[in-house]
Amino acid sequence: MHVLILGGTTEARALAGLLHDRVRVTSSLAGRVASPRLPAGEVRIGGFGGPEGLAAWVREQAVDAVIDATHPFAERISFNAARAAATAHVPLLALRRPGWVPVDGDDWHPVASLEEAARALDGLGDRVFLTTGRMGLAAFAACPQWFLVRSVDAPDAPMPARTEILLDRGPFTLDGERELLARHRIDVVVTKDSGGAATAPKLTAAREAGVPVVVVRRPPVPEGVQTAASPEEAAAWVFGPGGAQTRSS
Structure with missing residues (x-):
């Protein structure tokens, strides 16, 4: 099984660490940071050329599932991922850390x-x-x-x-x-x-x-895309009953 993880976030790196011993993992980084912290597994740096380019790469590399673990404000790549996954007919999950909640005393x-x-x-x-x-x-x-x-x-x-x-x-x-x-x-x-x-x-x-x-405020996840709040939840989506691994087999 080949999983593509989009993003260089802390959650993306943690997820790559959870997956790479069990499946092939490729993490895609945008390349906007000069010295990024690299995750476990394979790494590619740079854009895909829009949703069409991403869909073509997913097909060429026999990707079975895509996990959008980009920054919560990386709105363009998230929508490109949704379009590309639909075009390539592969399951997509958005990994999003929970937002902050104000407490008493906050202004x-x-x-x-x-x-x-x-x-x-x-x-x-x-x-x-x-x-x-x-x-x-x-x-x-x-x-x-x-x-x-x-x-x-x-x-x-x-x-x-x-x-x-x-x-x-x-x-x-x-x-x-x-x-x-x-x-x-x-x-x-x-x-x-x-x-x-x-x-x-x-x-x-x-x-x-x-x-x-x-x-x-953060932008919404593209309509219809399933979400996970932690790397552990995302890994369960890949390996759990009815998860991405089951659908790709």
């Missing part, structure tokens, strides 16, 4: 997009901790606030005129996030609802400091 401001997040900053604060990654900074380019932008790799222009870049990779600690907010005098945080524990400490630190958080 969250949910928005639907980065552009809406930029507009929401007016009146919330003048020193912004922007943790949405290096893509999409153009949405904030016209903002007058000062920004601390944290990302794994250096972002490209356009970006806000008053920007300090912090190159770092999670997981992050609560003590570290507390110190960062205090040292940079942050008075508003902007984040995507990525979910997971690796970057969640910033939310606790913001709550403790009374700092508002602008939270960009």
Whole structure:
């Protein structure tokens, strides 16, 4: 059996580790990070050329099942995967870590997009901790606030005129996030609802400091695609009764 895992997320790497001793696993990484953490099994880097290219690759490589374990905000590849799986007639699963849930004391401001997040900053604060990654900074380019932008790799222009870049990779600690907010005098945080524990400490630190958080809601999974909330659930989908392995045999 050959399983294609799309994505370089923590969950994708964990899933590859669970599967590679039992089936052939190929993990496909987008190539946007200069030094990605590589999963177990085979790895390919780069795009497929849209849903048609992905469907052709699935057929050529005799892929039996596709698992979309991309970042919750990788909307384009998720929809390409849904179209490609339907075209190639292979089962598809979306592995999505649960989103964050506010607790007492949180001052969250949910928005639907980065552009809406930029507009929401007016009146919330003048020193912004922007943790949405290096893509999409153009949405904030016209903002007058000062920004601390944290990302794994250096972002490209356009970006806000008053920007300090912090190159770092999670997981992050609560003590570290507390110190960062205090040292940079942050008075508003902007984040995507990525979910997971690796970057969640910033939310606790913001709550403790009374700092508002602008939270960009995640896009929906393509209609009709089955989902799993953990690598273990995804592995059970592959090997369980009626799972992908059964359907491919």
